[in-house]
Amino acid sequence: xTTETVEAPRSARTAxxxxxxxxxxxxxxxxxxxxxxxxxxxxxxxxxxxxxGVHAIDFAFVAGKWAAPFWQxxxxxxxxxxxxxxxxxxxxxxxxxxxxxxxRRVLKGALLVSTIVLIVLGTLVIFTxxxxxxxxxPALLPSFCGAQ
Amino acid sequence: xxxxxxVEAAVADxxxxxxxxxxxxxxFTVTLIIRRFDPEVDAEPHWQDFDVQMYPTDxxxxxxxxxxxxxxxxxxxxxxxxxxxxxxxxxxxxxRNRLACKTLIKDLDITKPIYIEAIKGLPLEKDLVVDMEPxxxxxxxxxxxxxxxxxxxxERLQSPAARExxxxxxxxxxxxxxxxxxxxxxxDGQYFGPAAIVNAHRFIFDDRDEAAKVxxxxxxxxxxxxxxxxxxxxxxxCPRGIxxxxxxxxxxxxxxxxxx
Numbered sequence: 134x135t136t137e138t139v140e141a142p143r144s145a146r147t148a149x150x151x152x153x154x155x156x157x158x159x160x161x162x163x164x165x166x167x168x169x170x171x172x173x174x175x176x177x178x179x180x181x182x183x184x185x186g187v188h189a190i191d192f193a194f195v196a197g198k199w200a201a202p203f204w205q206x207x208x209x210x211x212x213x214x215x216x217x218x219x220x221x222x223x224x225x226x227x228x229x230x231x232x233x234x235x236x237r238r239v240l241k242g243a244l245l246v247s248t249i250v251l252i253v254l255g256t257l258v259i260f261t262x263x264x265x266x267x268x269x270x271p272a273l274l275p276s277f278c279g280a281q
Numbered sequence: 282x283x284x285x286x287x288v289e290a291a292v293a294d295x296x297x298x299x300x301x302x303x304x305x306x307x308x309f310t311v312t313l314i315i316r317r318f319d320p321e322v323d324a325e326p327h328w329q330d331f332d333v334q335m336y337p338t339d340x341x342x343x344x345x346x347x348x349x350x351x352x353x354x355x356x357x358x359x360x361x362x363x364x365x366x367x368x369x370x371x372x373x374x375x376x377r378n379r380l381a382c383k384t385l386i387k388d389l390d391i392t393k394p395i396y397i398e399a400i401k402g403l404p405l406e407k408d409l410v411v412d413m414e415p416x417x418x419x420x421x422x423x424x425x426x427x428x429x430x431x432x433x434x435x436e437r438l439q440s441p442a443a444r445e446x447x448x449x450x451x452x453x454x455x456x457x458x459x460x461x462x463x464x465x466x467x468x469d470g471q472y473f474g475p476a477a478i479v480n481a482h483r484f485i486f487d488d489r490d491e492a493a494k495v496x497x498x499x500x501x502x503x504x505x506x507x508x509x510x511x512x513x514x515x516x517x518x519c520p521r522g523i524x525x526x527x528x529x530x531x532x533x534x535x536x537x538x539x540x541x
Contacts, residue, residue: 139402139467155507156536228508229468 158221165214172211192275196264205259212255220248308334311391313344315356316398317408326405330394335386341374341397342381345409358409365520368456372409373398378458378518400461402470416457419473423481423499428492443488450483450528452521459515459525471504475515475525478506482528485541493541501536509533 180194181187198204223244231237265278310332318326333347342363349356361367363382370381375389375396389395403411429437453476460466460474481500485493500506506529515525535541 139470153501153503155503155505156501159507159533160537229465232469 162218162221165218169211169214169218172207172214176207176211192264193277196262196275199259199262208259209256212259213252216248216252216255220244306336308336309391311335311344311386312394313348314394314396315348315408316396317356318405319355320407326398328396337385337387339386340382341379341384341386341389341395342370344386344395345381345397356409357407366454368454371400371456371458371461371520373400378462380456380458380520383520400457402461402463402467403457411461413457415470416460416474416476417455419460419477420455420480423473423477423496424492425480425484427484427487427490428495429489430491437489439487439489446488447483447486449523450479450486452523453479453483454521455480456520458518458520459523462514462518464512464514465508465510472508473500473502473505475509475529478509478529478532479523479525482532485532485535488541493535494539497532497536497539500532506533506536 180190199208224241227237227240227244231240265274269278271278311334312330312332314328314330316326317323317329331348331352333344333352335344335347342360345356345358345360349358358370358372358381360370360382362369365380365383368380371378372381373379373396374381374384378400381397386395397409399405399409399411403413403415406412455476457476459479460476463472463475465472466474478500481496484490485496509526509529511526511530513526515529516523516527519525
């Protein structure tokens with residue numbers, strides 16, 4: 134039982150805008166959720182269960198996966214969908230709990246910036262990953278790069 | 282003489298009365314803890330407890346009446362019909378939104394005090410009375426009336442199947458139990474709330490009505506149906522048993538379809 138009093142009005146009604154993204158946000162959350170179930174459980178199965186299971190995971194395993202465009206695009210889809218799905222969920226929480234308009238802007242701006250930065254960095258890693266960079270210190274390279 | 286004849290004779294003599302009707306109805310003492318607030322005196326609401334003698338057939342509303350009529354006349358609450366139809370006496374009883382006139386005391390745990398407070402999310406005016414205006418403003422915004430261009434010579438006919446489509450949402454009595462149990466409505470009070478969407482649903486899915494598109498546009502708003510998080514508080518709170526969350530989901534699907 135709570136004795137809290139909920140103050141009213143808690144915030145002024147914001148002016149109605151011509152375009153409304155809430156519908157598309159709602160649809161995106163459902164669609165990306167369904168796709169993410171397949172992507173994440175497929176990812177977990179291939180990494181942890183199939184073949185030698187969890188014991189097969191090492192640097193070479195990851196390098197081998199990212200040598201194939203199929204896994205590059207699988208991981209890219211997982212990265213983008215999960216980050217947007219998660220940050221949109223955080224946005225709705227901000228809408229619910231942050232009543233101060235300035236605080237709202239700051240929190241939503243921080244969410245937007247961090248999501249973009251993470252997507253850009255993650256995409257760079259997935260598509261530019263090279264396990265055997267030319268000119269690298271041989272002592273730091275994995276054993277399978279010996280051919281160079 | 283048989284036993285039955287003996288009893289019959291005794292009853293006829295007035296010596297023994299029939300047992301069932303004479304069994305004493307047992308009263309019990311119930312403690313009610315009510316959240317009081319008098320805006321002219323109190324800065325903050327406070328809890329006050331009352332002991333009342335109740336019978337198993339009594340409702341929470343009877344307990345409130347007993348307190349108001351016999352102990353403290355300043356206790357303020359709304360009630361009109363007192364039979365679950367007018368929707369005036371929705372209140373939070375033991376942490377759940379219910380109608381005081383439909384809640385039997387014996388159905389609550391009377392070994393503990395019964396906590397009663399006003400519904401949440403609407404401005405508290407006095408004791409159990411809140412300002413319902415924000416609630417009715419949302420209700421008016423969805424245009425809860427029949428909109429039809431034609432002027433029929435006789436009544437507008439409707440098939441039983443078409444009537445069945447929105448039967449559930451015709452049951453709403455506007456008590457605000459659903460809207461004031463909704464955590465999204467509690468956050469900033471801008472969300473239309475379950476009751477307004479239920480009453481929009483009642484006309485959106487009525488095949489005699491021509492303004493379904495208008496209402497769907499109104500509810501396809503930042504503060505419209507998309508703020509619903511399907512927590513089912515509204516369905517659980519509804520004293521009329523309306524499947525409120527289901528109605529909201531049907532409106533969401535209609536918004537996506539773009540028509541009824």
